[in-house]
Amino acid sequence: xxxxxxxxxxxxxxxxxxxxxxxxxxxxxxxxxxxxxxxxxxxxxxxxxxxxxxxxxxxxxxxxxxxxxxxxxxxxxxxxxxxxxxxxxxxxxxxxxxxxxxxxxxxxxxxxxxxxxxxxxxxxxxxxxxxxxxxxxxxxxxxxxxxxxxxxxxxxxxxxxxxxxxxxxxxxxxxxxxxxxxxxxxxxxxxxxxxxxxxxxxxxxxxxxxxx
Numbered sequence: 001x002x003x004x005x006x007x008x009x010x011x012x013x014x015x016x017x018x019x020x021x022x023x024x025x026x027x028x029x030x031x032x033x034x035x036x037x038x039x040x041x042x043x044x045x046x047x048x049x050x051x052x053x054x055x056x057x058x059x060x061x062x063x064x065x066x067x068x069x070x071x072x073x074x075x076x077x078x079x080x081x082x083x084x085x086x087x088x089x090x091x092x093x094x095x096x097x098x099x100x101x102x103x104x105x106x107x108x109x110x111x112x113x114x115x116x117x118x119x120x121x122x123x124x125x126x127x128x129x130x131x132x133x134x135x136x137x138x139x140x141x142x143x144x145x146x147x148x149x150x151x152x153x154x155x156x157x158x159x160x161x162x163x164x165x166x167x168x169x170x171x172x173x174x175x176x177x178x179x180x181x182x183x184x185x186x187x188x189x190x191x192x193x194x195x196x197x198x199x200x201x202x203x204x205x206x207x208x209x210x211x212x
Contacts, residue, residue, distance in 0.1 A: 004041030115186030
């Protein structure tokens, strides 16, 4: 069994001028003690605009400070909010490839789940949630592709990848129409989500050792 601690940095009122400073200093001292006691993990979450509940808008800064005070305990990001962080900023923090795969893969799994929802409302909600995530990989994918090729090859690489996507999108409606000839078939959702998931995983395992 492993043990860890988790921080959200609650800070109830009333506040003094140095309340946040003391909160962070106390947390760092606790992590130092946890490290000496043999705790395995320390997690820090990210929240915004939640006064009192969580004063933790930049967890990577706090974790960086904790890394300078500890030796063995593992430090982890609880979450990174994709709704309040630009994809480019997330990419700077966790890497282009991870950002591409781990924002796109959940959207594919949501797509696969759409035909299995018990009602139109839940299916529509799942599809809308999928659309929130589905394009977050676009800027990081473009940046990753451009970083892998020589500067003089970037226009050609950009045109080739854009053309391939356009051709695939052009043929998709025809294939979907054929698959829907059988009433209420889940095949288009399963096929689309499955192909995209295979693409994401192949991309991750093929390029995870590459550094652009």
